[in-house]
Every structure is written in structure tokens, then in C-alpha cells.
Amino acid sequence: MQLELSPAEQAFREEVRSFLRKNLSPELQCGQRYTTGVYPEPEISGPWQQALQRAGWLVPMWPKEWGGTGWNAVERFIFESECALAGAPLVHPMGVRLVGPVILRFGTEEQKRHYLPRILNGQDYWCQGFSEPGAGSDLASLKMTAVPDGDDYVLNGSKIWTTHAHHANMMFALVRTSNAGKRQEGISFLLIDMKSPGIDVHRIDTIGGDYDVNQVFFTDVRVPKANRVGAENEGWNCAKYLLEFERGGGIFSGRLRSQLKRIGDAIEELKGRGIDIRKNGTLVARFGELCADLDCFEMLELRIMGSLQPGQNPGPISSILKLRASRMKQAIAEMGVEVLGPLASQWDDVEHKDGSLLPLLVPDYLNSRAFTIFGGAAEVQLSIIAKSVVGV
Numbered sequence: 001m002q003l004e005l006s007p008a009e010q011a012f013r014e015e016v017r018s019f020l021r022k023n024l025s026p027e028l029q030c031g032q033r034y035t036t037g038v039y040p041e042p043e044i045s046g047p048w049q050q051a052l053q054r055a056g057w058l059v060p061m062w063p064k065e066w067g068g069t070g071w072n073a074v075e076r077f078i079f080e081s082e083c084a085l086a087g088a089p090l091v092h093p094m095g096v097r098l099v100g101p102v103i104l105r106f107g108t109e110e111q112k113r114h115y116l117p118r119i120l121n122g123q124d125y126w127c128q129g130f131s132e133p134g135a136g137s138d139l140a141s142l143k144m145t146a147v148p149d150g151d152d153y154v155l156n157g158s159k160i161w162t163t164h165a166h167h168a169n170m171m172f173a174l175v176r177t178s179n180a181g182k183r184q185e186g187i188s189f190l191l192i193d194m195k196s197p198g199i200d201v202h203r204i205d206t207i208g209g210d211y212d213v214n215q216v217f218f219t220d221v222r223v224p225k226a227n228r229v230g231a232e233n234e235g236w237n238c239a240k241y242l243l244e245f246e247r248g249g250g251i252f253s254g255r256l257r258s259q260l261k262r263i264g265d266a267i268e269e270l271k272g273r274g275i276d277i278r279k280n281g282t283l284v285a286r287f288g289e290l291c292a293d294l295d296c297f298e299m300l301e302l303r304i305m306g307s308l309q310p311g312q313n314p315g316p317i318s319s320i321l322k323l324r325a326s327r328m329k330q331a332i333a334e335m336g337v338e339v340l341g342p343l344a345s346q347w348d349d350v351e352h353k354d355g356s357l358l359p360l361l362v363p364d365y366l367n368s369r370a371f372t373i374f375g376g377a378a379e380v381q382l383s384i385i386a387k388s389v390v391g392v
């Protein structure tokens with residue numbers, strides 16, 4: 001197996017680095033660095049999305065006629081890793097990585113012409129309305145109803161854990177349009193204007209103190225039938241396609257490396273405060289193990305990505321990447337708390353000097369618990385791996 005970058009790939013990496021040097025401002029780097037929630041706020045991710053769009057680099061995986069770059073998987077890996085290592089903000093994925101590919105695959109020409117340019121220029125900020133109070137891992141049990149009435153559907157019910165619904169002007173959602181037959185066969189995929197009368201967004205605070213998620217209530221909300229993607233009752237196909245992107249369409253190792261580097265920087269900061277973690281052999285060994293685990297994960301990711309054709313998604317193997325990445329994320333965050341030691345118990349009081357990383361470590365740890373829940377819980381990923389990859 002060839003793990004060295006070819007001269008052409010090295011030149012591409014240099015091009016990406018040069019772009020980052022010119023376009024990534026210290027303010028945006030700082031915004032990403034101090035984000036403990038799942039995604040940075042729109043005022044941080046938005047300007048970065050625009051910079052990428054200006055360069056034609058926002059949606060590498062889309063077809064070229066809609067703005068794709070035609071990069072192969074290794075080039076995508078290099079690009080994502082370099083952005084993460086440089087501390088670039090995470091682009092909000094709901095439009096570019098989730099609903100965009102669904103519209104490209106299942107949308108009408110009119111839907112493509114309307115929505116895709118608005119995703120690219122940031123005019124629409126999307127949220128995902130899949131989960132409900134009684135439907136998470138078992139998504140097919142969702143109950144929110146969409147009853148046909150003339151040219152519209154009338155929606156009643158609620159969605160929960162809806163990330164950034166309070167920022168979004170659009171939601172893509174799964175709704176129940178039939179109770180006949182198999183549960184999966186009565187679901188449709190709708191694009192919903194969040195300003196429609198009858199939508200109420202209720203804040204949910206996370207354990208780490210961030211405001212990321214919401215419960216969204218729908219009371220007699222009218223949505224034009226023209227906003228349905230795919231045929232009525234065939235939304236499950238869109239959902240399955242989208243979940244593949246949600247679970248494995250991303251490249252994780254660069255972000256994990258950048259998170260580990262943040263722990264390294266925190267260790268340095270503590271040293272400046274007279275606490276030298278490097279004298280603690282157990283922690284030093286644990287740090288070394290994490291570095292080795294990350295190297296292995298990076299090789300695994302590169303090997304899987306390297307075997308894909310342009311535009312191809314890893315398929316069920318993405319469950320392995322999602323599971324490993326979320327567990328590594330948690331292990332690194334746990335290390336952050338161990339590094340803080342007794343200070344962790346007073347995390348609200350850790351002195352917040354300008355530029356200090358220490359107050360971030362506990363919220364980061366608390367929020368990292370969610371990584372083995374959203375995008376498909378760890379136990380569910382294990383079942384997929386057992387069935388689809390191992391074949392049991």
C-alpha cells in the first residue's frame with residue numbers, strides 16, 4: 001500500500017495551504033477554536049463558506065456543473081485535513097453535505113435550479129427534521145403527519161434535537177403521509193420554510209451549556225406539495241441516501257488531530273501556571289496511545305477514501321469510520337478533563353484569561369458524549385457493521 005503523497009498530491013496540498021494562508025483570518029480561526037458545540041455559529045461558518053465558494057471549493061463532491069471540483073478522494077482528504085489542521089471553521093453541513101446531494105439525486109430540475117444556488121451562496125441555512133420524541137434510532141416509527149389538502153400538505157407533530165433550527169430558514173424533514181403497509185413506505189421528504197405560520201422553535205440547552213438543539217412544534221403548518229422531494233411515500237429512499245452522507249461523507253482525522261493539538265496546547269498552558277502534566281507518566285502514556293490510535297485511524301480513513309471513485313460514498317463501511325471517529329473524539333475529550341485534574345471540578349470558575357483553552361475542556365468533554373448518539377447511535381452502527389460489513 002502506497003501511503004506517501006505523490007508529487008502532484010504534494011503540489012495540491014501546497015495550493016490548499018497557500019489558499020488557507022491568504023483566506024483564513026485569525027478571527028475565523030479563533031471562532032472555530034472556541035466552539036465547544038457541534039457546529040460553529042453562522043457568523044463564523046458563514047464567512048468561511050463564502051471564501052470557499054469564491055474559490056470554487058465549497059462542494060467538492062457535487063457534480064462539476066453544479067460547482068463540484070472533480071477532486072478524487074485523496075485530494076478531498078488532503079483538502080479537509082489541511083483545513084482542519086489550519087483551524088478553519090467547520091462548514092455547516094446540512095445544506096452542502098446533506099440536503100444538497102438529496103436534491104441533486106432525487107429533486108426535480110426546478111428544485112435543483114431553485115435550491116442549489118441558494119445553498120451555495122448561503123442564502124438558505126438548513127436544519128434537519130428527522131428525529132421525533134418517539135423516533136430516533138428507529139426512525140421509521142416517526143409520527144409527524146402531513147395530510148394532503150389541495151396543493152399543500154398540512155403538518156402536525158414535532159421534531160426534536162433539531163440542530164441550529166433557531167438559525168435556520170429552511171428545514172428538510174421526514175413526515176408521515178400514509179399509515180398503510182410497511183412503516184417505511186408511508187414517509188415523504190419535504191422542504192419546509194421555517195417562517196411558515198404554525199412553527200414554534202423551543203430551545204434545549206445541552207449538558208455543556210451550549211445552545212445547539214431545539215424541539216420544533218408544527219400546528220397546521222401548510223407546505224406546498226411542490227416542496228416534496230421524490231414521490232409521495234418514497235421519502236425513505238431519500239433518508240437512506242442522506243444518512244450515508246451524514247455518517248461517512250465527512251473526513252474526520254484532520255478535526256481529531258486538531259482537537260488533540262488543542263489538548264497539547266492546554267498542557268503547555270498549564271505548565272505556564274505551574275502545573276506540569278508531563279511529570280505524570282500515566283497521562284503521558286495515555287497521550288501517546290491517543291496519538292498512535294489517531295495515526296491508525298488516519299491510515300484507515302485514507303485507505304478507504306483512496307479506494308473510492310469521484311462522487312462515490314463509502315456506503316455501509318462509513319459506519320466503521322463514524323463509530324471509530326466518535327469514540328476517538330470522546331477519548332481525546334476525556335484526556336482534556338484528566339489533564340485539568342482537580343481544576344475540572346470547578347470548570348465554571350477556571351479563570352478565563354484571553355486566549356485560555358482551559359475553560360473549554362469540560363464543556364468539550366460533556367458535549368462529546370453526543371457524538372456516539374447523533375448521526376446514528378454507536379449500538380446501531382455496530383449492528384450495521386455486523387450485517388453489512390461482517391455479514392452476520
Ligand SMILES: Cc1cc2nc3c(=O)[nH]c(=O)nc-3n(C[C@H](O)[C@H](O)[C@H](O)COP(=O)(O)OP(=O)(O)OC[C@H]3O[C@@H](n4cnc5c(N)ncnc54)[C@H](O)[C@@H]3O)c2cc1C
Nearest residue numbers: 128129130131135136137161162163370373374375377379
Ligand atoms: C447533539 C445532538 C444533535 C442532534 N441533531 C439532530 C438534528 O439536527 N436532526 C435530527 O433529526 N436529529 C438530531 N439528533 C437526534 C439523533 O439523531 C438521535 O438522538 C439518535 O438517532 C438516537 O435516537 P434517540 O435519541 O431517540 O435514542 P434511542 O434511539 O431511543 O436510543 C437510546 C439508546 O438505545 C440504543 N438503541 C436504540 N436502538 C437500538 C438497537 N436496535 N440495538 C441496540 N441498541 C439500540 C441506542 O444506541 C441508545 O444507546 C441529534 C442528537 C444529538 C444528541
